Amino acid sequence: GENVEQHPSTLSVQEGDSAVIKCTYSDSASNYFPWYKQELGKRPQLIIDIRSNVGEKKDQRIAVTLNKTAKHFSLHITETQPEDSAVYFCAASREYKLSFGAGTTVTVRA
Amino acid sequence: KAGVTQTPRYLIKTRGQQVTLSCSPISGHRSVSWYQQTPGQGLQFLFEYFSETQRNKGNFPGRFSGRQFSNSRSEMNVSTLELGDSALYLCASSSRTGGIEQYFGPGTRLTVT
Numbered sequence: 001g002e003n004v005e006q007h008p009s010t011l012s013v014q015e016g017d018s019a020v021i022k023c024t025y026s027d028s029a030s031n032y033f034p035w036y037k038q039e040l041g042k043r044p045q046l047i048i049d050i051r052s053n054v055g056e057k058k059d060q061r062i063a064v065t066l067n068k069t070a071k072h073f074s075l076h077i078t079e080t081q082p083e084d085s086a087v088y089f090c091a092a093s094r095e096y097k098l099s100f101g102a103g104t105t106v107t108v109r110a
Numbered sequence: 111k112a113g114v115t116q117t118p119r120y121l122i123k124t125r126g127q128q129v130t131l132s133c134s135p136i137s138g139h140r141s142v143s144w145y146q147q148t149p150g151q152g153l154q155f156l157f158e159y160f161s162e163t164q165r166n167k168g169n170f171p172g173r174f175s176g177r178q179f180s181n182s183r184s185e186m187n188v189s190t191l192e193l194g195d196s197a198l199y200l201c202a203s204s205s206r207t208g209g210i211e212q213y214f215g216p217g218t219r220l221t222v223t
Contacts, residue, residue, distance in 0.1 A: 001169070032210055043200065043214040044153070089153060096141060096204060097166045098212060100153040 002027040004092050006101025013080050014109050021104045023090035024072040030092040030099075033066060033073050038103075039086045047088075048075070080108045111137050114203050114215035122221045128189040131218045135182050135203030141165075142184040143212060144176060147198040156199075159184050160206055188220075196222045 003026040013019045025033075034049035050057045050064045050073065057064050061080075066073040077084055085108045090101040115134045123129050135142050143166075144156040155168040159178035178184045182203075188195055198219050202212035 034211065036214075043216045046211055046213060049211060091153075093210070095166060096143060096158050096160075096206065096210065096212075097155050097168070098143070098145070098153075098202075099155065100145075102152050 002030060002092055002094065002097075002099035004090060004099050004101045006090050006104055008104060009102065010105045010107070012107045012109060015080060015082060017080055019075075019077040019080055019084070019106055019108075021075045021088055021090065021106075022072060023074070023092075023101050024070075025092040025099075026071065027092065027094060027099075028068075028071065030094045032093040033064070034091050034093065034098070035062075035064060035075050036089045036091065036100075037086045038089065044089060077106075080106075082108050082110055084108050114201060114213055116199075116201055116215040116218050118218060119216065120219045120221075122223060123191050124223055125191055125193060127191050128187065129191060129220060131186045131188075131199055131201075131220075133184045133186070133201035133203075133215055135184070135201075136213060139203035139205050139213075140182050141204040141206040141212075142178060142182065143202045143204070144184070144186050145200045145202065145214075146170075147200055147217070148196075153200075156186070191222045193222050196220060 031052040036044035091098040141160045143158040158166040176186045198217045200217045
C-alpha cells in the first residue's frame with residue numbers, strides 16, 4: 001500500500017517567516033495530493049491540493065509543489081501568522097483512499 | 111451548504127460492547143470515507159462507500175464494518191470493542207463525480223474502558 005512520510009514533525013517559526021513541510025510517497029499511481037490543517041479539537045480542514053498533472057499551485061500565502069519523478073511534494077506557507085499554528089497533514093490519494101503523513105505541528109512565535 | 115455532520119460527538123463504551131457511529135455527508139455528495147485518528151497511528155483509512163457500495167477498504171480487522179444508505183448517509187460499526195479502539199473517528203464526504211476533494215466531519219470521540 002501507499003506509504004507517506006512527512007518532515008519535519010515539529011516546526012517553530014517566527015511570525016512573518018516562511019514554513020516548509022515536505023512529504024514523500026511510495027505509490028507512483030497516486031494522483032491527488034491534498035493538504036489538511038487541523039487545529040486543536042477541530043476537524044481536518046482542506047487548505048490546498050494538487051493533482052498529478054500539475055507541478056505547482058498557489059493560493060494566497062500557501063503554495064504546494066509536486067515532483068512526480070522524485071515522488072515528493074511540499075507545502076510552503078509565506079508570511080506566517082499566529083493563526084497558522086496548527087497540525088498540518090499531507091496525504092496521497094489513489095481512488096479516493098487517502099494515505100496520510102504523520103503530521104507536522106507548526107508553531108508561529110509572535 | 112451544510113457541512114459533514116457526525117453523531118454522536120462523544121461516546122464511552124466498555125470493552126466487548128459494540129458501537130454504531132453515523133455520518134451525514136454534504137448535500138449532493140455520494141461518497142463517504144471513514145478514518146481513525148489516534149496519537150500513535152495518526153490518520154488511517156478504514157473504508158469508502160459510494161452509492162451504497164464499499165469501494166475501498168483499509169487494513170482493519172473485520173470487527174470494523176460500515177454501510178451506506180440510499181440517501182448517502184453512512185454508518186460505521188465496531189463490534190467487540192477493545193481498548194485500542196479508543197480514537198477519534200472521522201468521516202469525510204466527496205462528490206466523487208463532480209470532484210475528488212474530501213471534506214471532514216467533526217468526528218466522534220470514542221473512549222473504550
